[in-house]
Amino acid sequence: MKIGSTFGSAVSGLQNARKSLEALTTALVRTGATPAPAPPRPPEPGTRRPLAAPRVVREHLARGFRAETSRLAHDEAHAQYYEALAEALGTPVDPEGLPRRVKALGEEALAFATTPEAPAEPVVATAQGLAQAFNALAERLAQVRHDVDEALAEGVAALNAHIGAMSALNDRIAVMDATDARPRRAQREALLRQINDLMEVGAFERSSGVLALCTPPQKTRPSTLLLDVSPVALSYLPLGDAPVHETWRDGGAGALLAGVIDITAQVQGGRLGALMDLRDRVLPDVQAELDALAARLMGVLNPIHALGVSFPIPTPVVRGSARFVAPHRQRLALLAGDSAVILCGADGRERAKILLSQILGDTARPLADVLGALEDWLHGQGLSAARVSLEDERLVIDLHAPDLTLTWRDDGGVLGINDDGQLHTGWPPHGVDRLSPGLAQLFGLGLLFDAPVTEELMDSTLLPAGWALPLAGTLTFTLATDPDPPPPRNVRLRPQWTLRDIANALNTEDAVAAVVEAVVVREGAGNRLRLRARAPGLLITSPVPKKGKTTVMAVLGVAPSLAGTSARLTLAPVLAADPSRLARSVPEPDPLTGTHALGPGVPPLALRLAAAFSQGLSFDPAGRLGKVQKTLADYAALSLTEAASNARLALERKMDQALLTDLLDLRLHSEGPLDLEGEEAQGRVWEQLYETSAAIRSVTLDLMDILKSAMR
Numbered sequence: 001m002k003i004g005s006t007f008g009s010a011v012s013g014l015q016n017a018r019k020s021l022e023a024l025t026t027a028l029v030r031t032g033a034t035p036a037p038a039p040p041r042p043p044e045p046g047t048r049r050p051l052a053a054p055r056v057v058r059e060h061l062a063r064g065f066r067a068e069t070s071r072l073a074h075d076e077a078h079a080q081y082y083e084a085l086a087e088a089l090g091t092p093v094d095p096e097g098l099p100r101r102v103k104a105l106g107e108e109a110l111a112f113a114t115t116p117e118a119p120a121e122p123v124v125a126t127a128q129g130l131a132q133a134f135n136a137l138a139e140r141l142a143q144v145r146h147d148v149d150e151a152l153a154e155g156v157a158a159l160n161a162h163i164g165a166m167s168a169l170n171d172r173i174a175v176m177d178a179t180d181a182r183p184r185r186a187q188r189e190a191l192l193r194q195i196n197d198l199m200e201v202g203a204f205e206r207s208s209g210v211l212a213l214c215t216p217p218q219k220t221r222p223s224t225l226l227l228d229v230s231p232v233a234l235s236y237l238p239l240g241d242a243p244v245h246e247t248w249r250d251g252g253a254g255a256l257l258a259g260v261i262d263i264t265a266q267v268q269g270g271r272l273g274a275l276m277d278l279r280d281r282v283l284p285d286v287q288a289e290l291d292a293l294a295a296r297l298m299g300v301l302n303p304i305h306a307l308g309v310s311f312p313i314p315t316p317v318v319r320g321s322a323r324f325v326a327p328h329r330q331r332l333a334l335l336a337g338d339s340a341v342i343l344c345g346a347d348g349r350e351r352a353k354i355l356l357s358q359i360l361g362d363t364a365r366p367l368a369d370v371l372g373a374l375e376d377w378l379h380g381q382g383l384s385a386a387r388v389s390l391e392d393e394r395l396v397i398d399l400h401a402p403d404l405t406l407t408w409r410d411d412g413g414v415l416g417i418n419d420d421g422q423l424h425t426g427w428p429p430h431g432v433d434r435l436s437p438g439l440a441q442l443f444g445l446g447l448l449f450d451a452p453v454t455e456e457l458m459d460s461t462l463l464p465a466g467w468a469l470p471l472a473g474t475l476t477f478t479l480a481t482d483p484d485p486p487p488p489r490n491v492r493l494r495p496q497w498t499l500r501d502i503a504n505a506l507n508t509e510d511a512v513a514a515v516v517e518a519v520v521v522r523e524g525a526g527n528r529l530r531l532r533a534r535a536p537g538l539l540i541t542s543p544v545p546k547k548g549k550t551t552v553m554a555v556l557g558v559a560p561s562l563a564g565t566s567a568r569l570t571l572a573p574v575l576a577a578d579p580s581r582l583a584r585s586v587p588e589p590d591p592l593t594g595t596h597a598l599g600p601g602v603p604p605l606a607l608r609l610a611a612a613f614s615q616g617l618s619f620d621p622a623g624r625l626g627k628v629q630k631t632l633a634d635y636a637a638l639s640l641t642e643a644a645s646n647a648r649l650a651l652e653r654k655m656d657q658a659l660l661t662d663l664l665d666l667r668l669h670s671e672g673p674l675d676l677e678g679e680e681a682q683g684r685v686w687e688q689l690y691e692t693s694a695a696i697r698s699v700t701l702d703l704m705d706i707l708k709s710a711m712r
Contacts, residue, residue, distance in 0.1 A: 106613025337412025410438030480537030
């Protein structure tokens with residue numbers, strides 16, 4: 001009732017505001033219209049007729065008109081590409097859209113759970129369709145970004161042509177007298193408007209008659225000349241086929257150069273300003289939300305699916321997805337609980353079992369030794385051909401016994417694996433130096449979805465603008481190929497450093513810069529520190545302070561980046577090759593005998609998978625969305641709704657700006673005397689119109705907030 005009442009109030013307020021806008025618009029049009037001629041009256045004694053608008057007033061109006069047309073071109077480009085983006089993403093009610101596909105997988109899992117004998121193909125096919133839907137959306141975003149990139153290149157080419165033409169007019173005007181130069185000045189003014197439509201510029205005329213152009217002045221940087229005695233050549237460095245999360249970096253791809261000066265950050269207004277905003281802010285934010293959903297989908301479903309195996313279909317070969325780049329140096333330790341590896345026969349009953357605590361004891365052993373001990377145990381069970389190895393740095397266990405099943409069970413097991421036997425609060429590039437709740441997550445066993453990594457990217461958590469490091473600490477960088485001991489690659493971070501300070505420190509330390517590149521990327525209302533490994537097998541650690549305080553790694557929250565997850569999301573290769581490998585049985589202990597047997601589980605795995613789709617999950621801030629509690633489908637719908645509402649708001653801004661520009665154009669080209677009192681009255685009407693327009697936009701935003709709250 002409360003939501004309905006508030007919703008009704010918001011709609012009523014919106015309707016009233018729109019009525020006020022229509023009334024003001026009518027009054028404004030009347031004010032700007034040419035009045036009917038009044039009967040001539042003799043001037044009052046001591047008064048003079050109003051003078052025609054002096055040149056300085058006309059120039060002021062012209063500058064204002066150019067600024068507003070530049071803003072209109074900006075809003076038109078925004079509206080155009082926001083519409084294209086909304087069309088690419090679809091709507092929450094689209095039967096083939098992402099929210100509906102997410103729900104469909106939950107429904108198939110539920111149907112599979114109620115009929116344990118049912119074939120696994122429908123569940124697997126729906127999961128594969130969902131992964132392909134993520135890929136398709138990521139591809140569409142990439143296409144929109146590609147279109148924006150091409151439009152930027154075309155816009156810069158047009159800008160060069162306009163500035164070159166203005167330079168030629170400058171040369172002619174400089175040698176003409178005032179009367180002969182008037183037609184050329186009119187041409188130059190028209191060119192200046194075309195330039196402002198592409199990019200807002202500052203203009204000033206020198207005593208010689210030359211009109212100089214520069215980027216608009218800013219508080220943090222001086223203007224850059226674009227045209228004076230001669231034009232400055234502009235060039236654009238396209239991003240090409242780089243992924244959507246790759247944005248402009250100072251002096252690099254995506255930069256607009258004036259000569260050799262990067263003026264990308266100085267671009268304001270105009271079509272180019274809108275395109276850069278879309279390329280560097282809007283599209284990466286949408287991509288971040290899509291990646292967050294794909295990563296959450298894997299993070300929720302994979303651990304459930306990894307609890308079991310495909311019994312009664314045997315599982316004689318087990319393949320992991322986590323990579324281990326230095327198995328002879330990486331040490332495995334059991335920190336809590338225990339984990340078991342279980343060998344089951346064709347009837348699903350336990351034939352043999354080994355606990356991880358029996359292999360490790362109270363020590364940390366090299367991973368290669370642990371795998372060797374597991375292989376020796378299998379040989380001791382009469383499986384002389386069994387092999388336990390790392391292929392392409394990933395675990396493979398092959399029993400070479402087609403009727404047997406190898407499974408696992410984690411009873412509170414917490415495993416730690418690291419580079420030097422000293423556990424760090426760090427992050428794992430490809431599965432090193434981390435804590436894992438059990439064997440399945442440590443080795444990446446029994447995946448439902450996968451997202452193979454194509455490059456080693458690491459991100460901090462999304463930190464607010466103006467964030468500063470609250471403590472001092474050290475980051476240490478090592479490679480899997482380093483000798484023992486590794487060469488020192490340490491960077492000391494100081495309190496109150498910003499993310500940009502940290503990035504600069506990493507990039508200016510030669511030894512560190514050789515193995516990692518640091519950049520600060522804007523996302524939503526905050527920023528992330530992004531680290532790109534220049535060499536494979538990079539490990540970052542942060543020593544724990546002696547007083548037991550948290551580390552800088554924990555404060556930054558550096559972890560493998562989610563960037564590009566939606567584009568890489570795929571069904572697990574094992575399931576793609578054989579859908580019957582869908583997990584349906586878990587090893588259950590017999591309280592009387594202490595042995596295990598494979599059965600449907602309580603509740604069945606498929607039922608647990610289905611339940612995951614109806615649970616409210618916590619999503620960390622990503623893109624334009626803050627921290628929310630949503631189901632998987634509702635998060636997808638929220639992201640699409642946000643894109644659609646932004647498209648509508650962009651269209652409204654364009655319409656408001658077009659109205660203002662038309663009115664300014666009408667006044668600029670009106671003839672007759674300058675009536676200061678009339679101008680002041682008209683200005684007041686414009687002010688009222690803007691206030692009403694702002695009120696409408698505020699009510700619209702409030703209405704969207706109400707809808708979002710209702711969805712939550």
